[in-house]
Amino acid sequence: MIALVLVVVLGYLGARALEYSSTTRMQQVLMAQGLAEAGMENARVKLEKDMFFPPLGGYGQYVFSYSEDMTDPANPLQVVGSYSVTLDCSKRESPYCIVRVQSVGSAGIRTNPRARYRIYAELDVSSYNRATNLAPNPTLFRYILWREGGVEQPSVELPFGD
């Protein structure tokens, strides 16, 4: 009888251990998500205000990528994570008129992150309404596609090509 109760209790405790570890994991994932969102915001505001962003080195270069560390605003010496942003301008011109943006947030130090979170989005840069082909475009400079996930994705990848 006691053995049976012991098995039940140990099973229950084992499940709680998983729940406990998933709580910690969830916190790290949410931190990574916030950092990935920071990368999307960083890219958006630069695309809006800097006509030379992203700096594409040559005629055949369409992709630019950069990374930024994020420190704790309450403790500026502590790095809480980082984000890596990749911009693909290969579809910037008509008829596509989109800039593909990917941001990967990493909680913890960049070389050994505790969690990663990926956001992929497509920014509408068409001056014309896609339905009527007339200006203005109501979705100009808005993200018209937004996908999140891929926490475990090991490396930055964009869906190049069609």
Added chain:
Amino acid sequence: MTLAETIMAIFVLTLAVAFVGALLRTGLHHQAHSQRRMLAIGLARKKMTLLRAWARTPAGAPNYNFDAAPASWVSQATTSDPEYPNFTVQCFVQNEVLYSPCTSMEAPYVPLGTARAMNNSAKKVKISVADPVDPGWTADLVTLVCDPTRDLKAPPDDAVHLITTSAVPANFGPSGNDLNNPAAGSFVDMRAEAVYQNGAPVSDIFFDWYIVPLGGTGTLLTSRDGRTCRFVNGVSTGIANVTTEGNSVVAVHGSYRGQGQPPQNYVLGGVNPYINISPVYHLGP
């Protein structure tokens, strides 16, 4: 079974029950612990989402809540949530300087004060939600909230303005004057600004300057962010500084949300050369 054996069995049984009870109690304690932490994480996420939406809300032209002082951000975020009244929320807001294209590429220019910086376009925000039973543990989220997208002044009004910031030499006259003959090396300093629909300046925007030679030309000394520029009457050929005869136009071009704005020009023209000031507009990106 002897009495001793019975007592021993009861003792072992009691120990086992006590052990199992302790385990169960610990398990329940940690379950409550996990649930509180999950609630704290959810609340932190909720607060961050609400704060981001709040920052993008207009707060009376020309401002958005994004422009509010950090204290307003903090009070917005730390307002008690009716669903989680026991959780304490802390908010830290800090102005974040962004460097374009990125910090690592602009780092060499930061000590020189010439980095392409965006000083007022981003706020770094941290939301911390403390576990009400174990206040030493907090659910922390850190992110950036950036300047909301706004509308530029629409044509036919000009969204880009060119403003002279130095004394204009007497022989740098307005357009149409053709009596001038400025000295070699004379210059005029200018700056550019872009304005939103309501007339408020666009912060942190970058500009591009160029010369349209109309027979003559000069030299532009432009800051790396394009916000200031000096036109010098003269051209360096490598072995000498010379002046050219004819007119020149200096134009500044700004772009916001990928839309080219009509450049505002500074007409620098004349004979040998004379340099005039005139708002001549070129349409198109």
